Amino acid sequence: MLRGGKTGPHRDGWGVGFYENKACRIFHDPNPSAKSPIAQLIREYPIKSKIVISHIRQATHGRVCLENTHPFRRELWGREWTFAHNGKLHGIKKRKLIHYRPVGTTDSEHAFCWIMDQMRLRHPNKTPRPQNIHKDLKELVHDVGEHGVCNVLISDSLSLYAHCSTKLAWITRRAPFGTASLVDDELEVDFCKETTPKDVVTVLATRPLTSDEHWNIMKKGEFMVLKDGLTRHP
Numbered sequence: 001m002l003r004g005g006k007t008g009p010h011r012d013g014w015g016v017g018f019y020e021n022k023a024c025r026i027f028h029d030p031n032p033s034a035k036s037p038i039a040q041l042i043r044e045y046p047i048k049s050k051i052v053i054s055h056i057r058q059a060t061h062g063r064v065c066l067e068n069t070h071p072f073r074r075e076l077w078g079r080e081w082t083f084a085h086n087g088k089l090h091g092i093k094k095r096k097l098i099h100y101r102p103v104g105t106t107d108s109e110h111a112f113c114w115i116m117d118q119m120r121l122r123h124p125n126k127t128p129r130p131q132n133i134h135k136d137l138k139e140l141v142h143d144v145g146e147h148g149v150c151n152v153l154i155s156d157s158l159s160l161y162a163h164c165s166t167k168l169a170w171i172t173r174r175a176p177f178g179t180a181s182l183v184d185d186e187l188e189v190d191f192c193k194e195t196t197p198k199d200v201v202t203v204l205a206t207r208p209l210t211s212d213e214h215w216n217i218m219k220k221g222e223f224m225v226l227k228d229g230l231t232r233h234p
Helices: 037-044 107-122 130-147
Strands: 014-020 023-029 052-056 072-076 079-086 151-155 160-163 169-174 179-181 188-190 200-205 223-227 230-232
Touching: 014 079, 023 037, 023 079, 052 079, 052 151, 072 107, 079 107, 107 130, 130 151, 130 160, 130 223, 169 230, 200 223, 200 230
Parallel strands: none
Antiparallel strands: 014 023, 014 052, 072 079, 079 151, 151 160, 160 223, 169 200, 179 188, 223 230
16 A cells, blocks of 8 residues: 555556456555555455455556556456556557457556457467466567566466566465565564465565565566466466
């Protein structure tokens, strides 16, 4: 919350999506998350989910409004896909769209619609195998990344996919869970109270969220697949 307009410059809206099976419960707000009543509601009423995508926006393309807040959502093969992007993609709107259209005016949503179009064109009749989804997404996101900065999180409800263009860090927590101190708030989190001994939890962020844990820094061009908290590098 505080990084969105208080401890960071990303004051141009925010959003978060929580997956429940194939569907995604999404909250959007064009106001800074540091001052958002909706963000406070979620903080006080936490929703449990196996895949969560959150985004705080610093506008580089498109005005500050509800339709331009991430994450964006589209349906493909009977699943809800969500997409959040950090960066600027020069000239991406020159790419022709077929089946999917943006609601807002951001370069990010246009890129997402193009990726969804390409996935649908490659597999028009049935859902492909997971390994084919991994391969295609890696190729398509790398292609989009040729337009500029492309730090991306995307999910199809089964896995979480991440692409690093400039900045992404990740950490995996397992039992025995300990405590950690947040960078942006005077708060210490006891993960034992939030997890079970069987849980494996992986978190990705533009930069580390805690100050007393070791975070892994992704390399430029690196693509990662996560399922049930476990990381895979296709």
